[in-house]
Amino acid sequence: MSKVQCxxxxxxxVIPEGAAGDCRVRVNIExxxxxxxxxxxxxxxxxxxxxxxxxxxxPTTSVFSIGTAGCNLHCLNCQNWQLSxxxxxxxxxxxxxxxxxxxxxxxxxxxxxxxxxxxxxxVFYEYVRDSAELAKAKxxxxxFVTAGYINPKPLRExxxxxxxxxxxxxxxxxxxYRRVCSGSLKPVLDAMVIFREEKVWLEVSNLxxxxxxxxxxxxxRLARWMRDELGADTPLHFLRFVPMYRMRSLPPTPxxxxxxxxxxxxxxxLHHVYIGNLFGHEAESTFCPRDGTxxxxxxxxxxxxxxxxxxxxxxxxxxxxxGVWH
Amino acid sequence: MxxxxxxxxxRYFLWLCAGVVLGAAVPVVPGNARVGTCAERSRSIAHHSxxxxxxxxxxxxxxxxxxxxxxx
Numbered sequence: 001m002s003k004v005q006c007x008x009x010x011x012x013x014v015i016p017e018g019a020a021g022d023c024r025v026r027v028n029i030e031x032x033x034x035x036x037x038x039x040x041x042x043x044x045x046x047x048x049x050x051x052x053x054x055x056x057x058x059p060t061t062s063v064f065s066i067g068t069a070g071c072n073l074h075c076l077n078c079q080n081w082q083l084s085x086x087x088x089x090x091x092x093x094x095x096x097x098x099x100x101x102x103x104x105x106x107x108x109x110x111x112x113x114x115x116x117x118x119x120x121x122x123v124f125y126e127y128v129r130d131s132a133e134l135a136k137a138k139x140x141x142x143x144f145v146t147a148g149y150i151n152p153k154p155l156r157e158x159x160x161x162x163x164x165x166x167x168x169x170x171x172x173x174x175x176x177y178r179r180v181c182s183g184s185l186k187p188v189l190d191a192m193v194i195f196r197e198e199k200v201w202l203e204v205s206n207l208x209x210x211x212x213x214x215x216x217x218x219x220x221r222l223a224r225w226m227r228d229e230l231g232a233d234t235p236l237h238f239l240r241f242v243p244m245y246r247m248r249s250l251p252p253t254p255x256x257x258x259x260x261x262x263x264x265x266x267x268x269x270l271h272h273v274y275i276g277n278l279f280g281h282e283a284e285s286t287f288c289p290r291d292g293t294x295x296x297x298x299x300x301x302x303x304x305x306x307x308x309x310x311x312x313x314x315x316x317x318x319x320x321x322x323g324v325w326h
Numbered sequence: 327m328x329x330x331x332x333x334x335x336x337r338y339f340l341w342l343c344a345g346v347v348l349g350a351a352v353p354v355v356p357g358n359a360r361v362g363t364c365a366e367r368s369r370s371i372a373h374h375s376x377x378x379x380x381x382x383x384x385x386x387x388x389x390x391x392x393x394x395x396x397x398x
Binding site: 153 | 384385386387388389390391392393395
């Protein structure tokens with residue numbers, strides 16, 4: 001019985017013949033590792049790009065979004081656990097959408113890009129890679145919504161095809177990763193640096209869970225690390241937690257925690273800090289870091305008004321605003 | 327063999343045939359990972375106009391290595 005070792009993510013699963021890796025979807029079939037969700041998404045939607053969240057990447061565009069079964073993290077609070085914490089055999093729906101069909105669907109529906117999202121697209125790596133290459137040739141963007149738990153070599157290869165990524169850091173705390181997500185922090189930090197080095201537009205999100213990762217000391221450490229390693233212009237989104245999956249006993253994040261976290265991150269020097277999942281709050285909008293002018297007004301993932309100049313500057317002080325605006 | 331016994335055997339045989347046919351229609355990959363039949367997928371993608379049940383199987387994954395027997 002020949003075993004294989006998957007080298008895609010830091011787990012480095014050793015997989016006996018007939019079994020799947022920790023992600024449930026990369027299977028050893030007769031001594032070869034096979035990607036069983038290739039071309040077989042279980043979630044297919046058209047989303048506004050603001051939902052991912054992306055606030056500095058081509059606002060108001062639509063992205064054809066897919067996700068499959070499986071994930072290489074096992075977060076107790078996962079909001080897409082019906083997808084991520086199941087194997088393909090447990091899915092109620094499996095669409096047949098190989099890369100060429102996926103790209104054609106996106107074009108037919110007038111989307112401007114593809115989003116690899118919902119579960120962590122790392123586990124359908126080959127499907128992303130092949131689809132992204134075709135999409136790019138057809139003029140579509142490729143956006144990647146991930147937790148960043150991947151090895152450096154495959155990530156660098158994938159970056160050739162990606163335009164933007166939202167990386168969800170679970171907490172700036174290795175203990176949290178081990179207790180809540182069955183992962184570790186360092187590979188995630190390395191992934192963020194790689195995205196930056198490979199010039200993939202990066203936005204960072206952080207779901208704040210009451211009593212588990214809402215300590216302001218963690219927020220300060222994350223913000224300072226981002227400022228020093230990624231640059232002060234990297235957007236950071238603090239997301240409101242709502243009880244999910246195996247973490248239903250905790251309350252939703254209070255607005256005061258999110259507001260305080262935003263203040264801490266801005267005090268640490270980050271220019272663009274947002275609050276998500278709290279619709280109607282002013283922290284959904286983009287302000288000029290120099291003079292405070294309202295630049296992009298949003299509400300509930302929708303852009304209400306965009307006052308940026310055509311070349312992405314503040315209309316009053318001409319400060320360039322980091323992002324990919326067109 | 328009386329008529330009742332013959333009828334029972336006939337029914338058993340029909341059930342057996344039906345079981346074999348149904349079993350063959352449900353693809354299974356090692357690890358008991360059932361992936362759904364063509365008919366199931368067809369129903370689930372009513373919006374999708376592309377090829378159903380495309381014959382692309384399970385492509386080989388990138389980034390893995392076979393372990394030598396003594397290492398595994």
